[in-house]
Every structure is written in structure tokens, then in C-alpha cells.
Amino acid sequence: MTTAKDLFIVTMDREPDRPVGQGDLSLALAGAEVIDLVATEALTLDGDRMVPRLDSATDDRLLDEAATKLDRRAPYERVEDWLWRRGRDLAAAYQSDLERSGQLVRQKRGRLSFKGERMELTDSPARTRALHRWAADEPVLLALAAVVGLPAEQTEDTPAVADEGVTTVLVAVHDAVMELEAVRQRRSIEKAAFANIWRG
Template sequence: MTTPRDLLIIAMEMSTRRPVERGDLSLALAGAEMIDLLGAEAIRLDGDRIVPGLPPAMADRLLDEAAASLVREAPYETLDDWLWRRGRGLATAYLDALESEGRITRQRHSRWMPSLTSQMVLADSPDRREAADRWSSDEPVLAALAAAVGIRDRPADDSPGVTDDGVVTVLFAVDDALRDLEFQRQRRAIDEAAFDNIWRGG
């Protein structure tokens, strides 16, 4: 299993209590990919720049795609740029991958993620059990990503138990991107409300 898949499965498990916005999840999944690429030594960080290494064969198609999409010429890509570029539609890509592998099925009349029209039902699989074990053990990286998207409460320490400086840098970048996304949502809501007032003569 990979960190993005574990995060998606946990988001689905917790969806009835704490639904996650698709955009938030996509950004966090991109961050989870970056963390796994760091762990595989496919990349290193030079400040906030992503420096690719020799692309290893990842055990996951989407992680292979992530590694193949890295900018391989200096000055390289920033973490922030990566999260926004790679994160575009990433939640849907992971959902489709799990569905094609038989790890989830669709049923009608879902309330999980307002933008989805079908219910995503997790199959009983080793992947689901592994994600549950990682979740129940309070594994620090998964816990931090889950807190970032609101699946669990944020601890007093920003990333408790995370000792790798590169991983901490990625987690901070994910938090910054999510705050930016929320600001964009609020700004859009204000603009739309102002536009409505103009048409109503307010």
C-alpha cells in the first residue's frame, strides 16, 4: 500500500462523520505522493525545490506517473507548484484506480463528497485492513495528512512524531496549499454574493 491510497481509504471510512472536499483531498494526495517519493529516494528537497533522482520502479501505477511527471531541469519545481499541478483531479484518479482494481464499488444515492453522484463502497480487502491498521496505530504521517484535510482533530504539535525534515517540509506545504484553497473558496463566495446583490438591486 501507499500513503495516498491509505489516506483515500481512511477518508472514505470517515466520510459519514467528516466529509472531505474533493479539492482538499486532491492536494493532500499529491503531498502523500511526494512523501512516498521521498521515502523511495526518487527525489530530494533543496529548500522548497523538488530535485529528481533516478526514477525507481514504484509498486504503484499512480506513483510511477507522479515520478515520471517530475520536472527534471533546473531550477526544478517548487513544492507548492507540484501540489497544485499534480493535485488537479487526483482524488478522482485514485478513486478510479481503486474501482478498476475491485477495491471499491459504486452504489447510487451517495452523500459522500457532494460532487460525486454515486456512493463509493469499500470492499473488504487487504489494502483496507492495512490502511485501518496504520490508522489505528496513529502513524504520524497519515495522522498529519488526515488532520490537514479535517478527518481528525489537529494536535497541538503541527506534526508530532514526524522526524524526517523533508516530510515535515511537505506537510507544511500541504497545509499552506489547503489554506490558500480555502481562501479562494471564501473569496469566490464573497464575489458571488456581491454579484447576486447587484442583480437583485441590493
């Protein structure tokens, strides 16, 4: 399993104060993929530039797909640009992947998916692993979850993210989610103003 799938599973399992937006989660999943690709040595980070390295297959279809989409031309892609390019509809892709593998099923009762359908996680080794990482206060997973609105209870003993490259990715994810929220708010204001014109 990957950090991205663990993040998706935790998001489905937890009860957030507000629903997690598909766009927010998609951006975070794209960031998680970068972190996983660095861990598998498929790329390195040169500042905020993603420099492809080895062509090594993983045991994860979506992560392998992400590796094939890396820009292999200098000066290489910035993390922020990757988030917007790769993140488009990525949450739906992860949902479909987990459904295909039987780890996420449609239920009459359960949590709502992004499309308004009732979805429920099955008891699986993947779910157990993701929730174990969450319970163990794994810093990268906690940081990504916090960006999409799933803050965990942290104490002084909660480990911090120490890797500079990972921090670069987390900052980019945070900034992208904030930018997306600003776009939402602007559109909401514009719609309200347009409605007022017609009512007036």
C-alpha cells in the same frame, strides 16, 4: 500500497464532521506522493525543491506516473508548485484506480463520492493496511488526514513527524489547502454580492 492510497481509503472510511473537498484531498494526495517518492529514493528534497534521483519502478501505477511527471530541470520544482500541478483532479484519479482494482464499488447505500454517487470500500488487504496505519497513529497519515478535516484523537504518546523533509511537505500541503479555502470564500462573497446587485 502507498501513503496516498492509504489517505484516500481512510478518507472514504471515516465519517468527517464536514465533507472532504475534492480539491483539498487532491492537494493532500499530491503531497503524499512526494513523501512516498522520497521514501523510494525517486527524489530528494533540497529545502522545498524536489530533486529527481533514481528511475525506479514501484508496484503502484499512480506513484510511477507521478515519478514520470517530476521536473528534471534545475533549479527543479518547488513542492508548492507540484501540489497545484499534480493535484489537479488527483482525487478522481485515485477513485478511478481503486474502482478499477475492485477496492471501491458503486452501491445503492453507502458513502457519497465526490460526484454524488454512492461508493463503498470493499474488504481488502489495502483497506486493512490503511486502517491499521490509522489506528496505529502513524504520524504522516494523521497529519495529512488532519489537513483535509479528519482529525484523529491524539495523546502525548502519539508520535510526531520527525523528518525535516516530510515536515516541509506537510507545511506546503497545509498552506495550499488554506489558500484554496481562501479562494472559495472569496468566490462565495463575490457571488453573494452579485446576487444582491440583481435583487436590488
